[in-house]
Amino acid sequence: MQPIPRRRLVKILGYIAAWVVMSLAIAVTLFVSSERTVDIASHRATVSPDFSGRVVVHTGPVLPDVRLPSGSRLGVDVVLGKTDATSLDELMTRYAAIASQPEGQIAAVRRAIGSMAVAALVQGAGLGALPLVAWAAVGKQRRREIYRRLRGRDGFVAAGVVVVLAAAILVPIDWAKPDAPAERWQSLRSFVGPDVELPAEVRGVEVMSDATTEESHRLIESVVSGYKQGLEFYSRAAETATMLGLRLPEQDEKVTLLVSDRHDNIGMDKVARAIADKVGATTVFDAGDDTSTGSRWEAFSLDSVSAAFHDFEGRWAVAGNHDNGSFVRSRMESLGWTYFDDEVIDGPDGSRMLGVDDPRSSGLGNWKDEKGLSFAEVGDRLSDAACTADKAGDRPNVILVHDAAMAKGALERGCVDLVIGGHIHVQSGPTAITGANGKIGYTYTVGTTGGAAYAIAVGGKLRRPASIALITYKSGRPVGIQSILLQTNGQWEVAAWVPLTY
Incomplete structure (x- = not known):
């Protein structure tokens, strides 16, 4: 192979360097x-x-804008728009809860910034190549002719037009735009006054102070109070969770975390993660009702639980009856969660799983495409699928549903090892059931991980005890369950590990 001549190599490298410089300049601008x-x-x-x-977060006309250091040269400007909050107090409660557990929202912003960066680089690479392509397409001889023509007055005029057009495109001027008022930023400490105790985590926050926000102190104090309450309660719970006397898996066992009915309580996500880390769990089941209504405004809850377990080997979920519509499932799937489409799939530790979303919501897989199916009818379809797979030698080790009653038929027919769910907000089981074929299976219901009363859990404290469970696997089969309860006063109750024998 002949080496590339030095002059040609320098020329190629020059083209590459010019392309890189132009591409980066365009990409940064975009x-x-x-x-x-x-x-x-x-x-x-x-x-x-x-x-x-x-x-910098622009909150709108009621609350003052806030800003804080990003920790890097890169900054972000966030303009908050429409919300589904029905009252100002409800909105303040949400702000306090989200601010105390911001990991999910930080991840959402990072994804948005990352997608913009990738798009800008791709566009910059394409646009940066256009001048070089045009340069090569014109050719050396034609470039000389153009250069000779541009040396006179016509060339001077053409160059001036190009400069003016470039300036108009790159530096647009809005002559009608009035001068912006001077910004007055002050620390959150000076804004709320010395009587309000601030957590260390928010001491770098600054607040925009102007005539429209002088009456916002009470609202800000409310947010700070709720933020502090939620941060302290759930941080303490996560810390004490590391000291619980949980059963640790043996060398040939693995553990999967089970949560359900979070109902927007993102505070419990760090607590659940702390329990998972304590026993070395790297897989998680979510039995649904992560939201209260399935609305887009509740995306913060889905972002939070996804951020809490983002590095897990496996994450499986079903939609609950409160996860109305298709938004929850589509959002969670985009964040890496595995949902079910009416057939047996791989689960933790080489196990096999079956599941279905609650028919009282929608967007629920193939069975739901058949309109008008009731809860009982979907349960019959689920049981039929489990028993068909069992007869074919592909027995489901676990069926994940929102309401364990949906898979009662599969247990009664002896077609599954374990059915797990939530929905009733009270822990129940594990209970052994001997099927018609003589095989033993178990049903287990975890309580509300969000500590929800009805469908509401967002806030600075638990409304009722919060429930989490640990499922032990051995050789691909569930062999034990341990139930864990966090009381509203922050005290823990750890139940004995219950073996599952078949």
């Missing part, structure tokens, strides 16, 4: 002028990147 609309803090929000090194 990046800082781009924006995305995402669901943040129960709002439809617009996110725009910049290089200010700060995160």
